[in-house]
Amino acid sequence: MSGNYESTRRRLTSKQAETVSRLTQCAVEVLREKGFAGLTVRLVAAQAGVAPATAYTYFSSKEHLVAEVFWRRLSAMPQDEDPSEDRTSRVVGVLRSVALLVSDEPELAGAVTTALLGRDPDVAHLRGRIGLEIRRRLVAALGSESEDQDLLEGLEMLYAGALLRAGMGYDSYVHIADRLESSARMLLP
Template sequence: MNLEATRRRLTEKQADTVDKLTRAAMDVLSREGFSGLTVRMVAAQAGVGTATAYTYFSSKEHLVAEMFWRRLAATEAPSGDETDSTERVLEVLRQIALLLADEPTLAGAVTAALLGTDPDVAHLRLRIGGEIRQRLIDALGADSDPETVETLEMIYAGALVRAGMGYASYAEMADLMRKSALRVLRG
């Protein structure tokens, strides 16, 4: 999969370098945690020069946010076979919550990265939020109402921040989001 980078369009060779860096970042993150992760360490792990790595990623937060964006973009939205829009929405929320459920180190890093102030992270937040919004709108179908979509986005964002803060696991948050979303969708 050749995803457009957050800072510019990529040639095939550049896309391969970005892929190497994001794969290496997962290895370094697993070993060092988010606080120990540096772009320099990721570059070394990937066999890429540090200056080259900084050409693509302005910070470790940018790199981690890109990892989440790529994971989200590579995950197809639920099929929509379910005829009930409520069930489709619940499946979208669950799928997004569980993207990181099996990788608590990555999940915590994503939460920290997405809350950062790096302009490249801000750009990715918009892309991520736009993708999630579109999935919710598609799931709601004819029932799509901007206020309902916004409320569902708030449920999702709040649940993931709470999970990132350690209040509950991502799997537990998926269940809590279901309860909250049902209250909104069924009135």
């Protein structure tokens, strides 16, 4: 899925895709300056040099915009699985990479947690895509033994809870990545 930046709301021409890319980049800049509370689609549009109405044709809310930023980063994240590694190491690698995806940007990390918990239908759509992508990566890491649905769901609950915990500020993403590893090792036979 790397590089698949199809809009949540519609198909994009190359010019539209460039505009959406600029908006997502500017969203991160505005988040760094103003935090999630100060983020608005209008501010991001101004930073990107587009009309607010244009920004709203692509993003229904600031939550939708932030969820899109996370989706783009996740889908662009390389799949670093080494087939020579054992199953547990591959799964731990997936969990760590997802946990550390926004770890160096605290404003973005907190905003992603808030955004993904939103009720906006466009966010719900992206939340589903994000969950499916992480599931796909976990299934690939588990390999041919991935028929254990309970194990897969347990790993999904593990990362979702860990990322929520980090996003709420209870712990750093780096520490959460370490806890994910130790917890995953307990779950995997």
